Amino acid sequence: MIFRQLFDSVSGTYSYLLASRRGGEALIIDPVLEKVDRYLQLVRELDLKLVKAVDTHLHADHITGLGALRDKTQCITVMGEQTKADVVSMRLSDGDKLTIEGLALDVIYTPGHTDDSYSFILPDRVFTGDTLLIRGTGRTDFQNGDPRQQYESIFGRLLKLPDETLIYPAHDYKGETVSTIGEEKAFNPRLQVKSMEDYVEIMNNLKLANPKMMDVAVPANMKVGFHQEEIARRDWAITAEQALALVGKPEVVLIDLRERSERERHGIIPGALHVPYTTLQENIAAGGMLHELARSTSRRLLFYCAFGERSAMAVQAAQDAGIASAWHIHGGIDAWRKASGPLTR
Amino acid sequence: MIFRQLFDSVSGTYSYLLASRRGGEALIIDPVLEKVDRYLQLVRELDLKLVKAVDTHLHADHITGLGALRDKTQCITVMGEQTKADVVSMRLSDGDKLTIEGLALDVIYTPGHTDDSYSFILPDRVFTGDTLLIRGTGRTDFQNGDPRQQYESIFGRLLKLPDETLIYPAHDYKGETVSTIGEEKAFNPRLQVKSMEDYVEIMNNLKLANPKMMDVAVPANMKVGFHQEEIARRDWAITAEQALALVGKPEVVLIDLRERSERERHGIIPGALHVPYTTLQENIAAGGMLHELARSTSRRLLFYCAFGERSAMAVQAAQDAGIASAWHIHGGIDAWRKASGPLTR
Numbered sequence: 007m008i009f010r011q012l013f014d015s016v017s018g019t020y021s022y023l024l025a026s027r028r029g030g031e032a033l034i035i036d037p038v039l040e041k042v043d044r045y046l047q048l049v050r051e052l053d054l055k056l057v058k059a060v061d062t063h064l065h066a067d068h069i070t071g072l073g074a075l076r077d078k079t080q081c082i083t084v085m086g087e088q089t090k091a092d093v094v095s096m097r098l099s100d101g102d103k104l105t106i107e108g109l110a111l112d113v114i115y116t117p118g119h120t121d122d123s124y125s126f127i128l129p130d131r132v133f134t135g136d137t138l139l140i141r142g143t144g145r146t147d148f149q150n151g152d153p154r155q156q157y158e159s160i161f162g163r164l165l166k167l168p169d170e171t172l173i174y175p176a177h178d179y180k181g182e183t184v185s186t187i188g189e190e191k192a193f194n195p196r197l198q199v200k201s202m203e204d205y206v207e208i209m210n211n212l213k214l215a216n217p218k219m220m221d222v223a224v225p226a227n228m229k230v231g232f233h234q235e236e237i238a239r240r241d242w243a244i245t246a247e248q249a250l251a252l253v254g255k256p257e258v259v260l261i262d263l264r265e266r267s268e269r270e271r272h273g274i275i276p277g278a279l280h281v282p283y284t285t286l287q288e289n290i291a292a293g294g295m296l297h298e299l300a301r302s303t304s305r306r307l308l309f310y311c312a313f314g315e316r317s318a319m320a321v322q323a324a325q326d327a328g329i330a331s332a333w334h335i336h337g338g339i340d341a342w343r344k345a346s347g348p349l350t351r
Numbered sequence: 352m353i354f355r356q357l358f359d360s361v362s363g364t365y366s367y368l369l370a371s372r373r374g375g376e377a378l379i380i381d382p383v384l385e386k387v388d389r390y391l392q393l394v395r396e397l398d399l400k401l402v403k404a405v406d407t408h409l410h411a412d413h414i415t416g417l418g419a420l421r422d423k424t425q426c427i428t429v430m431g432e433q434t435k436a437d438v439v440s441m442r443l444s445d446g447d448k449l450t451i452e453g454l455a456l457d458v459i460y461t462p463g464h465t466d467d468s469y470s471f472i473l474p475d476r477v478f479t480g481d482t483l484l485i486r487g488t489g490r491t492d493f494q495n496g497d498p499r500q501q502y503e504s505i506f507g508r509l510l511k512l513p514d515e516t517l518i519y520p521a522h523d524y525k526g527e528t529v530s531t532i533g534e535e536k537a538f539n540p541r542l543q544v545k546s547m548e549d550y551v552e553i554m555n556n557l558k559l560a561n562p563k564m565m566d567v568a569v570p571a572n573m574k575v576g577f578h579q580e581e582i583a584r585r586d587w588a589i590t591a592e593q594a595l596a597l598v599g600k601p602e603v604v605l606i607d608l609r610e611r612s613e614r615e616r617h618g619i620i621p622g623a624l625h626v627p628y629t630t631l632q633e634n635i636a637a638g639g640m641l642h643e644l645a646r647s648t649s650r651r652l653l654f655y656c657a658f659g660e661r662s663a664m665a666v667q668a669a670q671d672a673g674i675a676s677a678w679h680i681h682g683g684i685d686a687w688r689k690a691s692g693p694l695t696r
Binding site (some may be wrong): 010011012013014035041044051052180181182183184189192204 | 355356357358359360363386389396397478525527528534537538
């Protein structure tokens with residue numbers, strides 16, 4: 007496995023680049039906007055393909071690199087389903103897997119610091135975001151934070167991992183780079199409590215100032231969206247209602263860009279082909295199957311995904327590959343479901 | 352293996368704590384004075400015994416933690432034989448092993464940044480000090496730095512390690528935590544040179560300001576010595592010349608505190624017992640062999656080591672254990688050799 011811990015000294019943020027091998031797919035956890043060029047240089051140098059950029063939660067202390075990484079690499083942006091960010095390509099739920107080629111991280115919902123805080127688990131390590139820090143825990147006094155939920159997330163979920171599990175948090179301000187579950191159980195001062203009430207008492211009396219960047223970072227991090235509206239203005243987007251009228255029509259090929267896990271969870275539009283977004287480029291390039299389908303028939307490609315972001319990028323990619331006859335469903339499966347579109351499993 | 356990378360954000364220094372197992376011996380590489388309490392807390396929490404504190408070279412940008420760690424734990428301080436630090440317990444040479452229980456690091460001399468720069472190698476990683484940094488190299492314009500020597504150290508030694516070897520340097524200022532030999536070969540801008548002369552040209556034209564801490568750190572780092580003079584004033588120290596007259600006398604037991612590698616390299620005073628410094632405590636405590644020897648006979652213990660530091664600490668430890676009849680040889684084997692004392696292998 008390729009594993010890199012990267013530090014932003016301004017915000018004290020740790021970001022993590024992961025891949026199973028040189029030349030393979032990569033994901034990055036909690037990227038910082040100002041460091042995006044550095045991440046991309048490292049991705050190139052290690053001969054990786056960045057396919058996912060993941061935030062453990064909506065950060066209040068730095069601006070996320072998700073949008074910039076997506077704009078520069080067309081990677082999939084990923085957060086938990088509770089996120090208030092405007093557009094995120096893929097939204098995870100408790101029990102999902104976060105996958106790239108050769109790696110699958112278990113996804114667990116660990117609210118408390120915020121109501122959209124997730125942790126990601128590999129066999130020997132866990133990425134805890136701001137839920138569990140080294141000799142500390144994330145504050146719970148804004149962004150729908152809740153010390154009771156955090157207590158459950160930490161004691162009920164994270165501390166049940168094996169003692170030797172390495173902890174890689176989103177921040178450290180004191181120069182620590184890693185800890186273990188066993189160590190935090192024994193030595194994290196905030197975890198030496200007898201009950202949830204003890205923990206709540208500690209967390210409700212921290213009296214911390216707001217993060218310096220908060221008023222800038224939170225609004226910015228809620229607006230990382232790819233501009234589907236721009237696509238819509240150019241008549242490449244159709245609404246879910248318009249799409250409903252097209253299902254089953256021979257002149258349209260529906261193409262589902264989501265991953266298997268999303269399809270199993272949220273259902274499929276009947277008759278749609280499955281072309282996972284990460285394989286799109288090879289499919290729409292000359293010689294690819296979608297390319298052939300679009301060029302050798304008069305059928306129109308109608309892309310859809312979870313929320314319309316991947317599909318908007320797919321329309322642009324199709325045009326770049328010389329395929330003019332491509333649309334996408336604005337708002338994705340989310341809009342489709344609200345329009346009472348039929349779904350199968 | 353227990354491995355912790357620890358960061359001092361003020362000086363941008365990485366320190367490394369290493370041990371083979373919980374409950375075992377530990378060493379620390381490039382500790383920073385201001386962080387000593389944190390290291391010791393971590394050592395306690397991980398249930399380790401700190402037995403060696405090592406500097407890769409005499410630092411100009413921070414004050415070393417070697418002296419404070421030795422004073423607080425009686426650990427052995429370690430540097431290369433070229434060091435200008437006043438007293439260092441153990442001095443390493445090219446080809447030596449740096450060992451603790453369960454771990455042996457290959458010692459290679461890699462001058463260039465300074466004339467006392469060493470690197471330490473484990474099978475999968477190398478600690479490069481300031482010789483080879485991530486996408487950079489240590490400056491060569493003071494402290495007997497030499498770009499030609501550095502070129503040899505890097506191209507002739509470090510870059511001959513396997514490409515996948517992880518590089519852990521003494522500093523990074525940009526938020527990198529680790530690299531590999533293969534990556535630095537390909538992407539370190541200073542290593543993209545055709546010849547030694549190219550490299551010398553680059554290094555001689557960096558025009559860097561002196562480190563802010565230099566005027567404080569260098570003199571401080573040259574005076575980390577344990578105060579043998581204090582021991583001498585109290586009549587617990589004897590000179591090498593005085594010791595010469597005692598060799599072979601039945602009323603004295605000579606005790607060599609050095610490690611096997613130092614004994615093989617520099618020779619042994621004939622007739623001396625071997626009690627490695629790291630095992631001293633168990634030997635001088637009640638029930639220990641040295642304790643028994645000192646108490647059950649009227650013989651005097653005469654400790655010696657490489658330079659007199661370990662032996663001065665041994666005298667104090669013996670007194671603490673209730674053994675009053677202990678001396679040490681001021682200046683150790685180094686002084687003994689200068690006094691033409693006999694040595695065997």
